[in-house]
Amino acid sequence: MMRTRPLKVALLGCGVVGSEVARLMTTHADDLAARIGAPVELAGVAVRRPQKVREGIAPELVTTDAAALVSRDDIDVVVEVIGGIEPARTLITTAFEHGASVVSANKALLAEDGATLYEAAEKHGRDLYFEAAVAGAIPLIRPLRESLAGDKVNRVLGIVNGTTNFILDKMERTGAGYSEALDEATALGYAEADPTADVEGFDAAAKAAILAGIAFHTRVRLDDVHREGITEVTAADMASAKRMGCTVKLLAICERAADGRSVTARVHPAMIPLSHPLASVREAYNAVFVEAEAAGRLMFYGPGAGGSPTASAVLGDLVAVCRNKLAQATGPGESAYTQLPVSHMGDVVTRYHISLDVADKPGVLAQVATVFAEHGVSIDTVRQKGKDGEASLVVVTHRAPDAALSGTVEALRKLDTVRGVASIMRVEGE
Amino acid sequence: MMRTRPLKVALLGCGVVGSEVARLMTTHADDLAARIGAPVELAGVAVRRPQKVREGIAPELVTTDAAALVSRDDIDVVVEVIGGIEPARTLITTAFEHGASVVSANKALLAEDGATLYEAAEKHGRDLYFEAAVAGAIPLIRPLRESLAGDKVNRVLGIVNGTTNFILDKMERTGAGYSEALDEATALGYAEADPTADVEGFDAAAKAAILAGIAFHTRVRLDDVHREGITEVTAADMASAKRMGCTVKLLAICERAADGRSVTARVHPAMIPLSHPLASVREAYNAVFVEAEAAGRLMFYGPGAGGSPTASAVLGDLVAVCRNKLAQATGPGESAYTQLPVSHMGDVVTRYHISLDVADKPGVLAQVATVFAEHGVSIDTVRQKGKDGEASLVVVTHRAPDAALSGTVEALRKLDTVRGVASIMRVEGE
Structure with a gap:
């Protein structure tokens, strides 16, 4: 049942993740074709610096005009790995208008204004998939959206930022203070030169907003998430935690209130018992606990970032949206029917x-x-x-x-x- | 966009899992309808003992004639939770012939003769979903079939049988011998009166066959799986393992050969280092490691059995197949295109x-x-x-x-x- 006309993919961004997506699309071309039922072809790559040599990408595919690329009517799927709010948002909505489905890894945009994207996708009958936006290759969005679709999720509790976990793990293991551990994380490439987004909890808060929205079938925005970073965690805190048989982790916690009438989402450092499975999540790994009424407690663990893991998640979504395109169907879209209010931290x-x-x-x-x-x-x-x-x-x-x-x-x-x-x-x- | 005509579900089997499926279909009716886009209705329940009072199930829905139930042309989805090879196989293929999609929790049948079921599903353009067949509520089939569809899985390594994990955990923690630990598992309801299927590794081997088939896109049958149980694991083995910094677990291991030209699937007790995340999987919990080329190492953890967790997995599949039905599409079917040979244990x-x-x-x-x-x-x-x-x-x-x-x-x-x-x-x- 293999179709021979290839599905055309436009790639927006060709950094660490984008170049790995392009590479895997080539090396796994036969497997992707077999799993989709049609070959997929890279039809264009929008970049900022066109001069840069990109191994494995034909130079004629490279363009700086992302807006023109997503406006082409022959594009089946747009893969957005630029990040940030604009121009990503406009490019994605333009892609939907021109008939493409979208795979995105853009947690900031989804947390800030997911509603606009979902609405555009639904209006044009297209897919918006974004497994790569939360916890890299760890399947979380799909299990929450699909595997647990017949269950009631009450709580999501996880370590969703690798940089801060690396720092806290280092503090725990060596007794180092925050600055010293941050320096090591920076030296090893686990923290960026400006680590604010990670250490102040912005990255984790964006992921918490996305997870809470999907878990509770309601809209949760970045502003709804209570956020505290790890910059004030001291060696003394870590020592106190140890005395209590605990360690300190930066947790993203999304909860349904006991009465079921509201939800909360928050990110802050917290002590957790050493016997808790999250306590043994080391280095830059991520892990997320999901507690559902019937399923009980599930945990998902793996590398939370990095070019290859993120590209794996993007390609998994690419296969799904390509299959949907061929079937002229769409996967699950936004599910915000519960319209639950998001309570404040005080509650x-x-x-x-x-x-x-x-x-x-x-x-x-x-x-x-x-x-x-x-x-x-x-x-x-x-x-x-x-x-x-x-x-x-x-x-x-x-x-x-x-x-x-x-x-x-x-x-x-x-x-x-x-x-x-x-x-x-x-x-x-x- | 809610459709008002309900989708009709036939339930085959009303034991621990089936009765929980029926209960959740009622208590979560509104949520299911919102997530599917149409209400779902229980249209019939096939049981062996019709006299038994089943709370929450209208007596007029109960029948002993499963064959007639699956032959009704108004059934949209058949949920099969009877188990065993026959009559389950005939009932499922009959359901496909009459236009229904199928959600099954039947690991034995899928491992023994999945090909027949897949072929019947494809022939009639219907879905066959079976998340509940492996590791209860832990999403494994969907992540392997969909999330990792753009990646290359090289290894699946896991604890997929709760009874044997309970026994080995008990032996490790108390120094007890196998028989003593089995007696405790039986007394606590973790082992059946005849524990053969669990302790001899048959249950785990069926799951290994299913996982290997999906992970490697090839056909792997129960007979292809090398199988050793835990009955010969002694307190001395456990003590030796401890001296090496290890513990003993019953592992299901599916591997792609280094040259990529064949695969293997096996179930046997093995020593694993205490530092390995699987070593800390306690009691009757299950956990599965998946190693993929781009994604790296992922772990999925949760309750591997029980009425509620299994029902959660069934309902997640039910939502998916109902959505597919409404969209007149199907989800991913059998993917056995690699046709890799299954090597023997010696290799x-x-x-x-x-x-x-x-x-x-x-x-x-x-x-x-x-x-x-x-x-x-x-x-x-x-x-x-x-x-x-x-x-x-x-x-x-x-x-x-x-x-x-x-x-x-x-x-x-x-x-x-x-x-x-x-x-x-x-x-x-x-």
């Missing part, structure tokens, strides 16, 4: 680990405990350590709304006997 | 851990080493322990063809100085 129910520097005199613990009680936050454990008139208190709370916890911390800061709040960290994964 | 390249009881006299090690050398098997490490004229030798080999390894063992048995071969176990996951 999230979680636990805190708080280290306080306090005066070493009688009655301090009673004072501190009273503040917790007044805010309705129940204490799980307290550890007290005194030395030379100074003392420290380490308090771990039971689960309480984040607003009550931060209100507690604010009130603690005002106590005369509390000299300082050394650290506050949420405790997850139990 | 598998692996490592051995061998414990020998030997005479405690000079020259024994030299004799033993000579036998290894004569068979072209290179020794990695030897540990020698002597006591009262008796001694033991523990040899770990480098990688060699399984045939050379078993030839070595045979020759060792014939040495006068070798009193016995205490255990032989393959070493994997490095």
